[in-house]
Amino acid sequence: MMNEHPLDQLIRALPKAELHLHIEGSLEPEMMFALAERNEIELPYASVEEVRAAYNFTDLQSFLDLYYAGAGVLITEQDFYDLTWAYLKRAQADHIVHTEIFFDPQTHTARGVEFTTVLSGILRALRQAEDQFGITSKLIMCFLRHLSEEDGFATLELAMPYLDRIDGVGLDSGERGNPPEKFARLFARCAELGLPAVAHAGEEGPAEYIWQALDLLNSRRIDHGVRCTEDPALVARLAAERIPLTVCPLSNLKLCVVDDLAKHNLRELLAAGLVAMVNSDDPAYFGGYLNQNLLACREKLALTAAEIIQLVRNSIEASWLPDDTKAFWQAEITRIAARHAQGE
Ligand code: ADE
Ligand code: ZN
Numbered sequence: 550m551m552n553e554h555p556l557d558q559l560i561r562a563l564p565k566a567e568l569h570l571h572i573e574g575s576l577e578p579e580m581m582f583a584l585a586e587r588n589e590i591e592l593p594y595a596s597v598e599e600v601r602a603a604y605n606f607t608d609l610q611s612f613l614d615l616y617y618a619g620a621g622v623l624i625t626e627q628d629f630y631d632l633t634w635a636y637l638k639r640a641q642a643d644h645i646v647h648t649e650i651f652f653d654p655q656t657h658t659a660r661g662v663e664f665t666t667v668l669s670g671i672l673r674a675l676r677q678a679e680d681q682f683g684i685t686s687k688l689i690m691c692f693l694r695h696l697s698e699e700d701g702f703a704t705l706e707l708a709m710p711y712l713d714r715i716d717g718v719g720l721d722s723g724e725r726g727n728p729p730e731k732f733a734r735l736f737a738r739c740a741e742l743g744l745p746a747v748a749h750a751g752e753e754g755p756a757e758y759i760w761q762a763l764d765l766l767n768s769r770r771i772d773h774g775v776r777c778t779e780d781p782a783l784v785a786r787l788a789a790e791r792i793p794l795t796v797c798p799l800s801n802l803k804l805c806v807v808d809d810l811a812k813h814n815l816r817e818l819l820a821a822g823l824v825a826m827v828n829s830d831d832p833a834y835f836g837g838y839l840n841q842n843l844l845a846c847r848e849k850l851a852l853t854a855a856e857i858i859q860l861v862r863n864s865i866e867a868s869w870l871p872d873d874t875k876a877f878w879q880a881e882i883t884r885i886a887a888r889h890a891q892g893e
Pocket of ligand 2: 772
């Protein structure tokens with residue numbers, strides 16, 4: 550590429566972990582059309598361009614309406630495999646070495662797709678990526694917070710035979726009016742079963758929801774969490790306990806959490822000593838995979854080399870990789886950062 554910014558080369562070269570990626574949110578319009586045809590499903594769009602033109606969101610709910618509708622083309626094990634494999638190829642291109650992906654079983658089981666169909670297709674692609682690309686992964690089952698806690702318990706029941714293949718649980722979907730406290734008993738049960746928890750909080754919802762995610766759900770990471778800066782006591786706690794924030798800048802821009810990427814508080818989060826890193830959330834809907842998120846932040850926020858390196862170090866630290874593997878990747882980051890500093 551001509552006249553590429555030197556920091557953009559650094560961004561591409563660094564090994565990264567992605568910790569906030571909804572696999573259903575990696576469904577590109579081209580695949581949506583291909584799967585609709587394969588499964589004889591009629592889409593309310595005439596073309597791929599028309600789908601992309603519809604991705605003009607005003608808030609989280611306006612996105613979720615299209616996201617759940619789009620997921621309706623996913624029917625067979627092969628569909629879930631194809632979806633996941635396409636993401637993993639993009640991940641490899643971005644030099645993602647480890648990914649922890651979310652899936653939303655309720656979106657599929659409510660349409661009559663079996664839990665095992667969803668899980669098998671995703672896992673087949675994850676195994677292949679480890680064999681073929683050396684990309685390691687974890688799988689996090691999300692509960693939809695706009696549904697009842699009872700519905701969540703029913704989903705956990707469906708997951709029981711497969712708990713050895715599920716690494717943790719999460720909480721996603723419409724945040725406003727669906728506080729973490731609504732799911733306290735469900736997450737307590739998941740903890741008893743040995744499933745670590747994460748939760749979306751402080752994306753559109755208030756800082757109070759982040760406190761609840763920590764205190765009532767025992768959330769190990771906060772997904773998004775950008776509204777924590779409204780509460781200095783919360784920021785102090787997140788920093789002291791090194792609770793990671795899985796920040797998704799292009800998502801925040803597309804869903805109008807910020808009206809301008811230049812005003813995003815990512816640098817403020819780092820300056821406060823928080824374990825924040827960059828992720829793509831739903832890349833097919835928000836216009837960019839992981840590197841595109843980092844490149845856009847580099848440009849609009851004028852990230853420094855030190856900040857880029859810190860973000861990538863945080864992604865490894867916040868992952869659920871074993872300590873020796875984390876140490877290996879941190880050493881790789883040190884090596885690549887040093888090479889960059891010498892202008893190579
Ligand atoms: N599901 C998929 N993407 C999401 C987001 N950004 N927030 C909440 N739920 C989601
Ligand atoms: Zn998300």
